[in-house]
Amino acid sequence: MANRSYLYSLDNRPASYADRPGTIGGLSEWPYDVPFIYRLLMSADPQRCASLISDGLDGSPVPLHAISAPFDAGFERVSRFAAIVKTLIALPEPEPATAAAPPPENDKPTIARQVLQWLGVGTAPAEAAEAPEAVAATKPTTVGSGYLREALDETLTFLEENRDDYLLLETVELDVMSESDPDALRALVGAEIERCRHVGAAFDALPADITEAAKLLRQAAAASAPAPLDAFHGLRFDDAFDNTRTGETECPLGLAWTDVLYFAPSDREEFQARE
Numbered sequence: 001m002a003n004r005s006y007l008y009s010l011d012n013r014p015a016s017y018a019d020r021p022g023t024i025g026g027l028s029e030w031p032y033d034v035p036f037i038y039r040l041l042m043s044a045d046p047q048r049c050a051s052l053i054s055d056g057l058d059g060s061p062v063p064l065h066a067i068s069a070p071f072d073a074g075f076e077r078v079s080r081f082a083a084i085v086k087t088l089i090a091l092p093e094p095e096p097a098t099a100a101a102p103p104p105e106n107d108k109p110t111i112a113r114q115v116l117q118w119l120g121v122g123t124a125p126a127e128a129a130e131a132p133e134a135v136a137a138t139k140p141t142t143v144g145s146g147y148l149r150e151a152l153d154e155t156l157t158f159l160e161e162n163r164d165d166y167l168l169l170e171t172v173e174l175d176v177m178s179e180s181d182p183d184a185l186r187a188l189v190g191a192e193i194e195r196c197r198h199v200g201a202a203f204d205a206l207p208a209d210i211t212e213a214a215k216l217l218r219q220a221a222a223a224s225a226p227a228p229l230d231a232f233h234g235l236r237f238d239d240a241f242d243n244t245r246t247g248e249t250e251c252p253l254g255l256a257w258t259d260v261l262y263f264a265p266s267d268r269e270e271f272q273a274r275e
Contacts, residue, residue, distance in 0.1 A: 003031070003173040003177055004030055004032070004262065005030050005170065006028075006170040007026075007029070007041070007167065008024055008025060009025050009027055009071060011023045011166065013049050017054075020052070020266065020270075020271040020272075023164060024168075025259055027258075029261045030254055033174075034171060036199065038254055040078055041074035041159075042169050043196045043199050044074050045070055046067050046069045047069070048066075048068075050063070052066065053170050054172060062182050064172050064185065066168055066172070066189070067196065068167065071165060071167050075160075077203055084206065085214075085217070086149060088237055091211075091215065154255070159257075202231035204228075221234065221237065234250055235251050236248070
C-alpha cells in the first residue's frame with residue numbers, strides 16, 4: 001500500500017484525537033506526496049492541529065499532528081487559480097527568440113562587395129547570409145487541453161459540493177516514512193505548514209489582472225524564479241499535469257477528488273458510540 005497524504009473537510013479544528021468534528025468528509029488522497037492544489041487550499045491561515053487518523057505509533061500513544069485551514073478562503077484561492085490557468089491555456093505561445101544579426105566589422109564595403117556592385121550583381125552570397133531571416137508570426141495556440149479544463153471544472157464543482165468550515169491535511173503516513181520521534185514528526189508538520197504558506201505567498205504575488213497573472217504563472221512554472229514565485233516551478237498546464245507515473249511531471253497539480261478515502265475518520269457521534 002502506498003503511503004499517502006489525505007485531505008478532508010470538517011466543521012472543527014481538532015485539539016486532540018478525541019476532539020471529533022460533528023461532520024467530516026473525504027476530499028482527496030495522493031501517494032507519496034502533497035500536491036500543489038492541497039497546499040494552495042491550505043495556504044490561508046494553516047495551523048497545526050491534532051491528527052484524526054491515529055493517536056499513536058506501533059501501539060504506543062504518541063501525539064500526532066495534522067494541519068487545519070479555513071475552507072472558504074482556500075476555496076476562493078483555488079477558484080481564482082483555476083481562472084488564471086484557463087486564461088494561461090488560451091494565451092498565444094511565446095514567439096521563438098531569433099538570433100541578432102552580427103554587427104558589421106566596419107562601415108566600408110569590402111572589395112568583393114564593391115566589385116559585385118560594379119557588376120550589378122548585388123550583395124555577395126556570404127554577406128547576404130548574415131542577414132536575419134524573417135520569422136513567421138506565431139498564431140495563438142493552447143498550451144493545455146480539454147482534459148485540464150475539465151479537471152479544473154470538476155475540482156470547483158466537487159469542492160463546492162463538499163464545503164465545510166475547515167480543511168484537514170493529514171501527512172502522518174508520509175512523515176513516518178522518515179521519522180518516528182515525536183518531536184521530529186511535529187517538526188515535519190511545521191515544515192509542511194511553511195510550504196503551504198509559501199504557496200500562498202506565491203499566489204498573492206500574482207498580478208490582479210488575470211492575463212498578466214497567467215503570463216507570470218507560465219513563466220514561473222517554466223523556469224526558475226525568485227521566491228516566492230519559485231513555488232510554481234515545475235507545474236505543467238497540459239495533459240501531463242498530474243502524470244507522475246511516467247515521470248512527465250515531478251510537481252503534480254493534484255486534481256483528483258473522491259469522498260472515499262483509505263482512512264475515513266469517525267465523526268463525533270460515531271466516535272462516542274465506540275467509546
